[in-house]
Amino acid sequence: MPNLTADSHAAPISAPYDVLIVGGGAAGITIAAMLRGKISGSIAIIEPAETHAYQPGWTLVGAGVFSLRQTVKKEASLIPKGVEWIKQAAASFEPDAHCVVLADGRRIPYRYLVVCPGLQLDWSKIEGLSETLGRNGVCSNYRGDLAAYTWECIKSFQRGTMIFTQPPMPIKCPGAPQKIAYLAADHLRKTGKRAATEIKFCTALDALFGVAFFVPALKSAMQDHQIAVQYKSVLKKIDGPAKKAIFAVTGADGSVSDMVLDFDMIHVTPPQSAPDFLKGSPIANQAGFVEVDQASMQHVTYKNIFGLGDAASTPNSKTAAAVRQQAPVVVRNLIAAMKAEQGRAAYDGYGSCPLTTGYGKIVLAEFSYGGKITPSFPLDPRKPRLSAWLLKTKFLPYLYWSMMLKGSEFDIGHKEREFADAA
Ligand SMILES: Cc1cc2nc3c(=O)[nH]c(=O)nc-3n(C[C@H](O)[C@H](O)[C@H](O)COP(=O)(O)OP(=O)(O)OC[C@H]3O[C@@H](n4cnc5c(N)ncnc54)[C@H](O)[C@@H]3O)c2cc1C
Structure with a gap:
């Protein structure tokens, strides 16, 4: 595994990581955990924060349903075993040199890069x-x-x-x-x-x-x-x-x-907006997001780079639910790229927004690219339901912490369904 303890501010440090991940949020940890179970090469996550939050829980914190403590864990407890944590902020990208430059000036080399630093709050x-x-x-x-x-x-x-x-x-x-x-x-x-x-x-x-x-x-x-x-x-x-x-x-x-x-x-x-260090970088589109193909999640120019989550250019709703669907696509296509094959996994633009229309009531909006209605259950999703509230308050936090961040590809399985006009 590359040795990061050496002080090196200009030249890349030792051997490149097989996979380097920028951002250890919902997307970064999920990708690392999924990959760890599938490849034997070196993996590292660049992430400066000490804590990791289940942000979908913050609506419920604001409503007095969850405590803040229920939504936060130490980042260290989530980094998968065998994955190195580089506790620093990424500052810039050098895709032609296959390097990410850290805020402290170190240059981290990689073979494959996954970029997922989320959104910046302005x-x-x-x-x-x-x-x-x-x-x-x-x-x-x-x-x-x-x-x-x-x-x-x-x-x-x-x-x-x-x-x-x-x-x-x-x-x-x-x-x-x-x-x-x-x-x-x-x-x-x-x-x-x-x-x-x-x-x-x-x-x-x-x-x-x-x-x-x-x-x-x-x-x-x-x-x-x-x-x-x-x-x-x-x-x-x-x-x-x-x-x-x-x-x-x-x-x-x-x-x-x-x-x-x-x-x-x-x-x-x-x-x-997209994080400042990403905006204007060689891997960003005009709006500052990682410019990836909306189905394969692979960078449009640099084929050894993938992007997902809120920082990706894909025109989906920026949600953890989207990350859950994007991550297996990135992992499959990245592993295919490592074998010099063309990955065939495709993200369909799925996103989900559990709209809490009251305590005990949720309109569970699930949709994909093109505004397709793609619910997980054969029920009219426009109707506020207690079952969706239970899903949001009980099941989804468990799905996040204990399955998604552990690399499980568990999926309820959404599909396009037709519904009559609202009564
Ligand atoms: C109030 C609220 C309610 C939400 N409700 C829902 C919901 O009901 N359902 C749902 O699915 N989603 C919901 N979301 C959205 C969901 O939380 C995000 O879409 C999801 O966290 C995106 O994952 P990500 O990994 O792309 O970004 P994040 O989880 O935000 O992670 C980004 C990570 O990158 C790190 N980072 C930033 N800059 C750098 C840098 N320079 N170098 C290295 N690392 C860096 C950050 O520290 C962070 O850990 C909600 C979000 C909020 C705020």
Whole structure:
């Protein structure tokens, strides 16, 4: 196995890793675990963080269903045996030299590279936000500690205005900004405080969801909870102490004007983008994402590079559910490439978004490329169900920690199904 203890800042260190993985999140650990069971060569993960989070659980942390502790584990406990952990941030890519350069200047050589550093949260793109996060009723489920603060805010809320925001795409789990709005409304209803509260959902988009099939069900959830939806509104500034949020709103005629809203609590979903070190690198597309073929997950130019997860250029919904389907494809095609064969495994664009329309109720949206409706179960997925809630709160965390991150390819098996128009 390559020796990384040697101090080497310019030249690559000893022999290349057979597979080098950038990012030890949902995708990186899954790939490492799957590969470890299949190849005997050297594998390393570049990952600077000490902890690893089950981010889909943060919606439930924000709603008081999970504790933050239930969603976090030490990274060290998840690195598969026989896989080396390079505890550093990657800083740049040298694909022609088959090297990744670390933040400390070391150059790590590889034969095959898997790139999966996730999405970057651009908090600073909203003026005044960083200064007030976690205070003044300004919360966000997009960071674990702030998700815990979301629940503090909801639980102690008495009366006034709650705002939930959604920025322009791309974001991870595009349903998450509205999931917490439904849960907050439901909690206030259950505790008798709903009548004293106005709730607004301000989204940069012009629809509640990217897959039209699910939109009527979500519109009706918004109506049932009496949440006012403001489309095409982008949060641009926040004054925490004054409790004011300023949005840029695009009107029907295309004109943009400011809208100032007072709030008592605001749940902010931050703008997101490809990580800075990836943007503008030789392996990124114009938007900054790893430029891979949307079926094979193989880089379009560098055939010894694969990408998956939130940092990949594929036009799927950025979810852990997508990672679960992409990982076996990457592993098969990477092993084929190692044998100088053409991999045939193909990702179909599957993603899943369990939309918590209330406590005990989930619209389980599952879909693939082209907006195909591809549920795992033969039930109308537009209907909020307790069974889907149990899946999200009980089974999916187990599937993540104990199966997916251990390299199991267990799959419930989604497939395209037709449904009559909504009643
Ligand atoms: C509030 C919320 C709710 C969500 N709900 C759902 C849901 O219900 N269902 C669902 O399927 N998905 C959901 N998701 C999305 C899901 O968590 C992500 O899609 C998934 O984690 C993506 O995996 P990834 O490995 O690409 O990125 P991540 O899991 O984010 O991992 C990226 C890793 O790369 C590391 N990294 C970053 N920069 C560098 C660098 N320079 N060098 C090396 N490593 C680096 C990071 O430290 C991190 O460990 C949700 C996410 C959030 C935030």
